[in-house]
Amino acid sequence: MRAVDHPDTRLAQLVEGIVKIADGELSTRIPASPARDELDAVIAGFNLMAGELAAAQAELEVRVTTRTGMLMDALRKMELMALTDPLTQLRNRSALETVLESSLATTAVNGAPAVLLLDLDSFKEINDSLGHGAGDTVLQIVAERLRGSVRKQDTVARLGGDEFAIVLQDTPVERARVVATRIVSALAHPMRVEDTSLTVSASVGVAIPKQDDSAVDLVLYADTAMYAAKKAANSKVAVFSPSLLSTRQMRSTLAAELRNAISNHEMVLHYQPIVEVATGRLIGVEALIRWQHPQRGLLMPDNFIDLAEEIGAMPAMAVWVLETALGCLRRWQQTLPLDPRFTMRVNISATQLQRPELLDDVQRILIMKDIDPRDLVLELTEYSMVTGNEWELYSLRGLRQLGVGLSIDDFGTGYSSISYLRTLPVDGVKLDKSLLGDTSETATQRPFIAAVLQLIRSCKLSATFEGVETWEQARMLAELGCDAGQGYYFSRPVPASGINAALLEDLLTAPWRTPGISSTTGLTLNVAAYPEEPVSR
Amino acid sequence: MTGSALDGQLGGRKPVISDGGITVWLREDGIMHVKLPENAAIAGRHAAAAAETVRVVAAGNRYPLLLDVAQVKSVSRNARRVYGHPDTVTAYALLGSGPVDRVLSHYFLGAGPPHVPAQFFESEDQAVQWLGAYVEGS
Numbered sequence: 001m002r003a004v005d006h007p008d009t010r011l012a013q014l015v016e017g018i019v020k021i022a023d024g025e026l027s028t029r030i031p032a033s034p035a036r037d038e039l040d041a042v043i044a045g046f047n048l049m050a051g052e053l054a055a056a057q058a059e060l061e062v063r064v065t066t067r068t069g070m071l072m073d074a075l076r077k078m079e080l081m082a083l084t085d086p087l088t089q090l091r092n093r094s095a096l097e098t099v100l101e102s103s104l105a106t107t108a109v110n111g112a113p114a115v116l117l118l119d120l121d122s123f124k125e126i127n128d129s130l131g132h133g134a135g136d137t138v139l140q141i142v143a144e145r146l147r148g149s150v151r152k153q154d155t156v157a158r159l160g161g162d163e164f165a166i167v168l169q170d171t172p173v174e175r176a177r178v179v180a181t182r183i184v185s186a187l188a189h190p191m192r193v194e195d196t197s198l199t200v201s202a203s204v205g206v207a208i209p210k211q212d213d214s215a216v217d218l219v220l221y222a223d224t225a226m227y228a229a230k231k232a233a234n235s236k237v238a239v240f241s242p243s244l245l246s247t248r249q250m251r252s253t254l255a256a257e258l259r260n261a262i263s264n265h266e267m268v269l270h271y272q273p274i275v276e277v278a279t280g281r282l283i284g285v286e287a288l289i290r291w292q293h294p295q296r297g298l299l300m301p302d303n304f305i306d307l308a309e310e311i312g313a314m315p316a317m318a319v320w321v322l323e324t325a326l327g328c329l330r331r332w333q334q335t336l337p338l339d340p341r342f343t344m345r346v347n348i349s350a351t352q353l354q355r356p357e358l359l360d361d362v363q364r365i366l367i368m369k370d371i372d373p374r375d376l377v378l379e380l381t382e383y384s385m386v387t388g389n390e391w392e393l394y395s396l397r398g399l400r401q402l403g404v405g406l407s408i409d410d411f412g413t414g415y416s417s418i419s420y421l422r423t424l425p426v427d428g429v430k431l432d433k434s435l436l437g438d439t440s441e442t443a444t445q446r447p448f449i450a451a452v453l454q455l456i457r458s459c460k461l462s463a464t465f466e467g468v469e470t471w472e473q474a475r476m477l478a479e480l481g482c483d484a485g486q487g488y489y490f491s492r493p494v495p496a497s498g499i500n501a502a503l504l505e506d507l508l509t510a511p512w513r514t515p516g517i518s519s520t521t522g523l524t525l526n527v528a529a530y531p532e533e534p535v536s537r
Numbered sequence: 538m539t540g541s542a543l544d545g546q547l548g549g550r551k552p553v554i555s556d557g558g559i560t561v562w563l564r565e566d567g568i569m570h571v572k573l574p575e576n577a578a579i580a581g582r583h584a585a586a587a588a589e590t591v592r593v594v595a596a597g598n599r600y601p602l603l604l605d606v607a608q609v610k611s612v613s614r615n616a617r618r619v620y621g622h623p624d625t626v627t628a629y630a631l632l633g634s635g636p637v638d639r640v641l642s643h644y645f646l647g648a649g650p651p652h653v654p655a656q657f658f659e660s661e662d663q664a665v666q667w668l669g670a671y672v673e674g675s
Contacts, residue, residue, distance in 0.1 A: 041636030
């Protein structure tokens, strides 16, 4: 009980305390009195509640700070993930464009950036032959070498697949070209992947911004230049110029037209006779695709096959070639006195061999056109046979089982390994015309060609020489016992109608079979009949 | 006070006074009695010392605990947190007299460990009777 002369101020203190708490002074406490009465109980409760409030607020602050830190960390990680290529830890396309936009926006202050775009020239082959794991390792090594070839302030990004881009800050074109060359050299050093030593080559496009170019524009320019570098025989680096863009646009137009060429009946097959050199008998033809372009005239495969591969038009084209060629063969078998050994030779690309559907397509078309599989010979490059993966082997074995003939095309231009001649599942070899040498060298080439033919015979394979252009060459091949020849001397590639009884007759009277009669004009009848076929194949 | 020094005082269930003047003893009826000193402000370290004393006195057994808070001046938030552990305590009875003790005790009850029965009493007899139900083996 408090003395009367000491007025009880505890209620007033409580009111004051509550006001202070309301003002945020959570450390406010009110002293208790010795009375320990109900008012003291309220004071004790006030103090305890104030303590709890202060503690809760302190905990909350700590928690907010911790959680905010965690959120910021997570945000940074997410941002990094969104901007990073997970395989190589390089920046991705989106990050590159952001960096580039920012550089372009500050060109006046910081100088103009240069963009390099590159892709690897034979990455698909690495993936196909060594597997995707090895391919990924190659990409990681390439990423590391790219990082090592540029400065810290430059940005290296993987745009996807085997395509990389680099933003070089404040870099003039000469300097960019030097860096691009350095990158090509850095990538050319052998790399060890799964106990295999690999060498990677790359083509680099360089672009420098003009006024008002966006990041997307610049990447497109660099891409266009890279495409030009890829096409150029003597340089792995190309700098963008507007003329390249028009080439690219023309190519885009051509690609669009090519997609419709089959349905528009613009594709045609020409057939080049294959002649038994000993007798002059027509023992086969090679089907050669041409594109009768409505504006640009007759286009040779060099002008569109790569494009067809690129845009995925090859499968349809391969099917069309087989259907057309075998349809033609069926008609000739019914109307012409063909040699029983007469075969239709069709080229098959390495990428076609990788299509699981190839076997089914060949079988279906053979049945549809009522052709004996032995009357079809597929010609494949050495490269596709030697570097083949499991699918290709599956296709080759399947074709063999069907009874289709297989021949190595362009022998002498690729690996030309003698051991392959003995091990590859083929029936014949077509020798490249480069082995014949210049037409003036026929005599000096003779021992070499004799040796090559001997080699092929010893492997129990038939030999066909392509590119036979002169009487001397035909005569020499006949004397050396070469099985067959193909070339302008016998006949240029001709439309289907050109394979007729008259041609068969002409070939049988061929002059090279008669010793002492020299002629360099060959069977000019056919040449004159089809003047639209250009000189090169 | 160290554990070994404590051990020496516990032979005849004598009261042990831990740091901060808190008295701990194991009663004949199997109740652990803890008495907070009157007019004292109990801080976290005092409570921690008392909890350690309880643990040593309990010697691995579990007992109901009578916590006498009568006339204590204040008990800090940290002290209330060191309130005991279900490994050593089967139930809590808080003993006090008057409204201040009641308020303090209820703050204790609010901070107590979950799943351990706890109640405030103003009569020691009633508290002891209630705790009797939680003497293990009784």
